[in-house]
Amino acid sequence: MSAADVISAKGDGGPRSTQSQDVPALRETDRREARPDQPTREAEAPAPQKPAGLRGLIRQHPIAAIVGAVLIAAAIVGGILWWLHARNFESSDDAFIDTRTVLISPQVSGAITGVNVTDNQIVKAGDLLATIDQRDYKAAVDQAAAQILQAQASIADIEAQIGAQQAQIQQANQQVQEAQAALNFATDENQRYQELVQKGAGTVQRAQQAQSDFTSKKAALDAANAAKLAADRQVDVLRAKGEQAKAQLQAAQAQKEQADANLQRTQLLAPTDGRIAKLTGAVGALASPGQAIMVLVPLDVWVTANFKETQLELMRVGQPVDIHIDAYGKSYPGHINSIQAGSGTAFSLLPAENATGNYVKVVQRVPVKITFDQRPDVELGPGMSVVPRVTVRP
Template identity: 55%
Template sequence: MDARTNERADKPRPAQRPEQLPADKQHGAGERPKDAGGKPPPSLRERLREHWLLATVAACVLLIAAIGGLAYWLAIRNFESTDDAYVAARSFSIAPKVGGYVTEVPVSDNQHVKAGDLLVRIDDRDYKIALDQAQAQVAVAEANIGNVQAQIDSQHQQVDQAKAQVDQAEAQLKFAEQEESRAKDLVDKGAGTVQREQQTHSDLLGQQANTARTKAALVAAELGVKTLEAQLASARASLQQAQAQLDQARLNLQYTQLTAAQSGRVVKLSGAVGTFATSGQSLMMFVPDEVWVVANYKETQLRDMRPGQQVELRIDAYPGRKLTGRVDSVQPGSGTAFSLLPAENATGNFVKVVQRVPVKIVIDDWPADLPIGPGMSVVPWVRVR
C-alpha cells in the first residue's frame, strides 16, 4: 500500500446522525420511540388513565347501545310489518234509476252526509202525472169489479127464479100426466070420450115442453153466473195490474229523490242543477264511513299471523298519529290468484317469486278529525308472538 492509502485508513470517520441510522439501530431493543423532547409517547393504558372520564362515558354509551340494540331486536322479532298497505272501502257510484232534469243538488264535494240525507233531486212532474193515471186505472178496475159483482148477484136471482119455474113446470107436468092417465082409463072403460083423452094428452105434451124449456132456462142462468164469475176474475186481474202500475208509479216518484243509504262522504261530484240525467248515469261517488286496511304481506310472513292479533298502524299522511286495530281475516289465496289475468306458472319459463297475500285489518277507532279515505298508504305492525 502506498502512503496515500495508509493516510486515508488512519484518518478517523465522522459520526453519523441518528436520523441517518436504520430504524432498528436508532433505539435500543425494547425501547419506545421518543418525541421531540426525548420522551417516549404515552401508551394506551396511560392515555385511558389520563382521560378516564371520557373513556367511562364512551364505554357506557357502547353498553347502552348494545343493550338497546338487543332489546330492539328482541321486540321487533315479535312483529311483522309491510309498506305495501293501504286504506280500503267499498266505494260505489250514485246513479238515478229514472231519467230527468236535475233540479237540486244539496251536497258539495267531500261533504259528509248521514243515512237518509238528500243527495240529488230530479224533476218529478212527469212521474206525478203517471201516478195520477195509475190511481185512475185502479179506480176504473175497482168499479168494473163492483159492476160485475152486481151482475153476478142479479144472475143468482135469475137462477133462483128459473128454479122456481122449473118446480112449477114439473108440478104442472105431474098434474097433466095424472089427467091424461084418468082420461085414458075412462076411455078404456067406455065412460069417457076420445076427445077428452086427446085433450089431456095434448096438455101433457105441452107441459113436458114447458118443463124442458124451464130447465134449459135454469141451465142458461147458471152458465150466466159462471160467465160473470170469469168476468169478475178478469176484472180482479185488471185491478192487480193497475195496482202494480200504481206501485211502480209510486216507486218512480220516489226514485226522483236520491238519498244516502248510509253515512259517508260525497266525492267526484259531477251532477249539477239543470243537467239531464239518464237512468244509470253516475252523478257522484260515495265513500262509506266503514273503512279498513288491506296489508299485502309476503307469504313468508304469514306463518304466525292469525285473526284477532293486535296491530299498530301509522298513516303516511299523518306520521305523528298512531292507530291500533286487529287482524280481521287473511285472504285464502294470493292477490294474483284473484286478479283479472292470473299468472299461469305452467307455461313458459318459471321463476319463483314470493307472493303477497292480502290481510284485512280493522281499526279500533278512526280519528274523526283526520280525513282518511281509500288508497292512503299505511304501515302496519302485527304482533304475531
C-alpha cells in the same frame, strides 16, 4: 486583512486556535468523504422498535381502546335487545285506507232539477242528495191509480150482475117447479082420461085434450129446465169476467207500485253515512240510469295491508295492531279482522302464469284486513297511506 485585524489575531492567539479547531473537523470530513459507504456511528446504532399489530395499537392508545370496546359491547347488547323486541311485531308500509265507495247514480232518466250537496260534504243516511224531474212519473202514478179504480168498478159491476143472475136462477127454479107441478097434474089427467076411454066411460075428445095438455106441460117443463140451465151458465160467464177483472186490478196495482217506485227514485237519497266526492251532477243536466253523478265515501273505513307471505306465520285474527297514519302522524289501535285466502296476484285481472320455463320465485303479498277499534277522530279516505304494526307475540 487590515492591520488592526492582524494585531487582534496575534494578541488573542486567533490563528492558532482557529487552526487547532478546524483541523479535526476537516479530518472528520475527509474521513467521511474517503469512506462514503460506511455508516456513521450514529447510523450504526439500532433504533428502538415500536410494537406492531393490535396489541401495539392498544398500548399506544389505551383510553381509545377501552372506549371502543365499551361501544362495541353496547352495540351488541343493544342489537340483541332490539331483536328480542322487534321479533314480537310485524309491520308493512304497503298498507292503505280502504272502504267500499258507493256510486250515486239514478235508476230513472230525466233532467236534474236540484243538487242538495256540495263537494266533500258529510251526509247522513236518508239525506236528499239530488232530485230528477218528477212530472212524467207523477202522471204515470195517476194513470195507474185510475186503472185500479176502473178495475175495481168492473169487479163491482160483475158482482152486481152475478147477484142479478142469481135472482134469475131462483125465478127459473120456481118456473121449473111450477112446470113440474103442471106436468104432474097433466100426467094424472091424461092417464085418467085414457083409462076412461078404454072403459067407454069417457069421450075420445076429452082424452085427446088431456093428452095434448100433458104434452104441452112437458114442453113447458123442458123450457123451464133450459132457462134454468142458461141462467146457471150465465153465472159461470160472469164469474169468469170477474176473475178477469181481478187480474186487471192486480196488474193495475203492480203498475201503480212500479210508478210509485219510479217516482221515489227521482229523489236520490244517501244510503249510508259518508262524505261526497267526485260530484259531477248539476242542475239542468240530463241524468241516465247507471250514470254516476257523485261518489259517496262511507265513514266506516278499514286498512288493507299487504304483508309478505313470510310474515304470516304467527299472524292470527284478533291480534292487536297499532295503525300509524302518515297524513296526520298519529297512531290508532285496531285489530286483525281477516286474512285473504290467497295472494293479491291470484285475484288480479291478469294473474301471473307460473307454468313457464322462465319462472322466478318472488315473495308474494297477501292482503290482510285490519279494522279500527274505534272510529278515528280524523277524516280518512281510501288510498291514504298507513303503517300497521301487528303484535304477533304478546
